[in-house]
Amino acid sequence: MEVKARAPGKIILTGEHAVVHGSTAVATSIAVYTNVSLRFTTPSDDEDLLKLQLKDTALEFSWPVSKVREAFPAQLSSTPTSCSVENAKAIAALVDHLSIPEAKIGLASGVSAFLWLYSSIQGFKPATVVVTSELPLGAGLGSSASFCVALAAAFLACTDSVSLDVNHQGWLSFGEKDLELVNKWAFEGEKIIHGKPSGIDNTVSAYGNIISFKSGNLTYMKSNMPLKMLITNTKVGRNTKALVAGVSERMLRHPDIMAFVFSAVDSISKELTAILKSPTPDELTITEKEEKIEELMEMNQGLLQSMGVSHATIETVLRTTLKYKLASKLTGAGGGGCVLTLLPTLLSGTVVDKVVSELESCGFQCFIATIGGAGVEINFGPSY
Amino acid sequence: MEVKARAPGKIILTGEHAVVHGSTAVATSIAVYTNVSLRFTTPSDDEDLLKLQLKDTALEFSWPVSKVREAFPAQLSSTPTSCSVENAKAIAALVDHLSIPEAKIGLASGVSAFLWLYSSIQGFKPATVVVTSELPLGAGLGSSASFCVALAAAFLACTDSVSLDVNHQGWLSFGEKDLELVNKWAFEGEKIIHGKPSGIDNTVSAYGNIISFKSGNLTYMKSNMPLKMLITNTKVGRNTKALVAGVSERMLRHPDIMAFVFSAVDSISKELTAILKSPTPDELTITEKEEKIEELMEMNQGLLQSMGVSHATIETVLRTTLKYKLASKLTGAGGGGCVLTLLPTLLSGTVVDKVVSELESCGFQCFIATIGGAGVEINFGPSY
Incomplete structure (x- = not known):
């Protein structure tokens, strides 16, 4: 059983920098995606592991699910919650054990966000999560946000928190309420990666279309022309x-x-x-x-x-x-x-x-x- | 007997284009000059000619002063006056006779300005006027204005309209009133060359220093720092x-x-x-x-x-x-x-x-x- 999610990147059309000083900015999704595939595994399959494959960087990490479970001192909330200092420490311990090459150490925070989202939304089931991205990292195209949105979407799609037609063929959108949930979880992932994200990137990736924002207020709109x-x-x-x-x-x-x-x-x-x-x-x-x-x-x-x-x-x-x-x-x-x-x-x-x-x-x-x-x-x- | 004049070019430091729409602009003189030398000749010297040598373009023009005198139907004013349509026609006739190469036909209006300024200020004496310029033409450095200012200055320097110490060694500035006269004549020359000049270029060339201008109002100022x-x-x-x-x-x-x-x-x-x-x-x-x-x-x-x-x-x-x-x-x-x-x-x-x-x-x-x-x-x- 496999579920796939794809989340678009974003660009700022106008207003970058000025938005920090109170001007309106306009952002839009771009049809360039981060793709996530989630496959649950049975303990017999693969030694009870939670696996994360980052295809673009040819990195693969895995943790015995029992270790992940042990790491978290308290019950995790299944509604969007910020990662506490205590939980952040537990995740850091899980990530520190990995042998991430020095040149790719920037990925560590993405791995942390993955662990937080997976454990919170899916608990401690063995699974293999494969991530591929068409978006360059750190180039301002919202790669980390689309990573978090795609993860949150894939993880939530296999829960009762959202209602989706599992028999649908091809790509399927979330309903408005479910989308809000995906976006909130993605924002929690972004916070692990960026500290204080604006929330624009994950919102554009989750909702698509065009968003204008000014002084923290977002306005959604649909474009009436293809660009x-x-x-x-x-x-x-x-x-x-x-x-x-x-x-x-x-x-x-x-x-x-x-x-x-x-x-x-x-x-x-x-x-x-x-x-x-x-x-x-x-x-x-x-x-x-x-x-x-x-x-x-x-x-x-x-x-x-x-x-x-x-x-x-x-x-x-x-x-x-x-x-x-x-x-x-x-x-x-x-x-x-x-x-x-x-x-x-x-x-x-x-x-x-x-x-x-x-x-x-x-x-x-x-x-x-x-x-x-x-x-x-x-x-x-x-x-x- | 020879008198030399030099008039600087100008640059716009800030405000070009915006000045047309009511913003302040700042212009300043640059120590790059148009040089004019005026030497009166006696009829025996050189057949009673008014000669203009444009050294940079290797062009030389001359007119018998009698022809110049005949060309102007009415008495010329010795105070700064716009060239009337009638006088412009007379000048055009004097310039049309010249064999200005096609590629340098843009110089014709400068020659016209010369004839107007010389005849108005100096009358019809035989003379040789040599112009050399360090300024590129038509590059926005005020070459035509500094040409007119240097001509007007040289021509006026040999009249009673201004008071200058002829025994002074080296370069000598005009007094305030005389400078105003030079500038007014130069502006009349600029009008022949440009139609409707702003008056900024000739004013900067005449007065030097720095001038800020907004909606037609000029403010002179002296810089307190070398740049x-x-x-x-x-x-x-x-x-x-x-x-x-x-x-x-x-x-x-x-x-x-x-x-x-x-x-x-x-x-x-x-x-x-x-x-x-x-x-x-x-x-x-x-x-x-x-x-x-x-x-x-x-x-x-x-x-x-x-x-x-x-x-x-x-x-x-x-x-x-x-x-x-x-x-x-x-x-x-x-x-x-x-x-x-x-x-x-x-x-x-x-x-x-x-x-x-x-x-x-x-x-x-x-x-x-x-x-x-x-x-x-x-x-x-x-x-x-």
Whole structure:
């Protein structure tokens, strides 16, 4: 018996950094997934083990379920709960025993989140969980959130806490209440990985579509136009905290200027959501809307540059795409990371191929993804 | 007898484009000059000719003074006056006779301005006027304004309209009233060349120092700190009118966003003038002030990018100077033209040499200039 879950990554369309200072930001899901497969095993199968396989990093961890059970001093709550200091210590002990290579030590917190979610939701049954992800790690595409959402979804799908049609063929969405539960658990996983996550990434991954957020308030919306984005991963690691701090320091040095910059970004996000929500067809054609969005992206990029969060590799992507008259902006923290390029509906595939091959020849990694699609989904295999 | 005049070029430090929409802009003179030498000749010398030599373009024009006199139907005013349609026709007839090569036909309006200024200020005496300029033409460095200012200064220096110490050795400044006269005449010359000039360029060239301007009001100020700029001419010709129109159209499409962008630029100009005017030494060291100015330049550049007036060559200069941790911004209309890079006081000459040679290897032309120095000056040769 096997259940699969897939959860999309996210991009920030507009408003990164400015959102920290009260502006509106807009995030959307991208059809690039973290996939989780959960298979319960019988003790005879495999020595009573809980196994986690991280396919992309070719790492495999396992714990006897009895050890996992022993580790937790108190009964675990089956409703979304933050991992207590005591439980965190127990998990740390389970993770410290693993031989995670030094270069991949960043995965330890993801393994901890897995142990917390699995034990809390599924208890201590032997199982094999396989994770594969199309999302680059630490590139600002919400890989950790989609990992947590996919895990929580797969684990919850096999409980009575949610109601799903196990006979459904193909990918299946959660109902609204169940989705809320998945999202809450995923957020608890994110907290183990990130300390103080904003909750945006897991929400976008769980719900899909488009979310605008301002001062902690989220507004869901459905896009009325398809948008295709080229996402270029510069592969330059960022120090998000330092970048956020840099913008705040600049804000303290130049409060008047930066307040106007943030207000301009706020207006960009508002204009963008108005375009995305407007009915199609309306007085503007898709192409006219795309041109407006391209202009908004260009303006947002200029404003991000004025915040000081661009990077030489980002500029390289901008220049390359500009040669083909395509508009781009950084997405997320900046200082490297990923760059978005709108691929207009009428753009020929030949041009897309050229841009991609030119970007890849710079050593960048490219994804083409439709944005604003479905959130997390479940697939019960035929043997379920 | 010979009199020489030199008039500096100008750069816009901050606020280009935004100034059209009501923001403050800051312009300053650069110690890069147009030089004019005026030598009266006697009829026996040279057949009663008025000669104009444009050394940089290896062009020489001459007119018998009698022809020039005949051309003007009415008595010319010796106080600054706009060239009437009738007089413009007369000048056009004098210029049309010249064999200006097609590629340099843009110089015709400069020759017209010369004829108007010379005839109005000096009447119809035979003379040889030699012009050499260190300023590139049409690159946004105020070459035409400094041409007009230097001509007006040289021509006025030999009249009773101004009072100068002809025995002074070396370069000599005009008194305030005389400077006003020079500037007014230069503006009339600029009108012949540009149609509707703003008057900023000739004012900066005449007065030197720093001028902030907003909604047509000029404020003069003296900088309290020396600043050295690397000016890189991308040699890409711009269509200033189209660039200005492009920003206005973007403003109509996105009024809220652009209003904030322009307000941010206004605050940048205000902060810059406060730094430049602040006494030295004060609580900030020169280096601290330079760092603030670099940040203001970077922010202004980002805002210009959000107006859509940058260009691939400008980005190349930005990237090159950024490698050396130097801050740059476009100056003037954008879309090519010139880029400013602040050269901090403590920057080693070796680094400057490296940056310059790297930029020149891209085909760009580099100047290093102190900014905010003297305006137009006169030099009476020993033979005066």
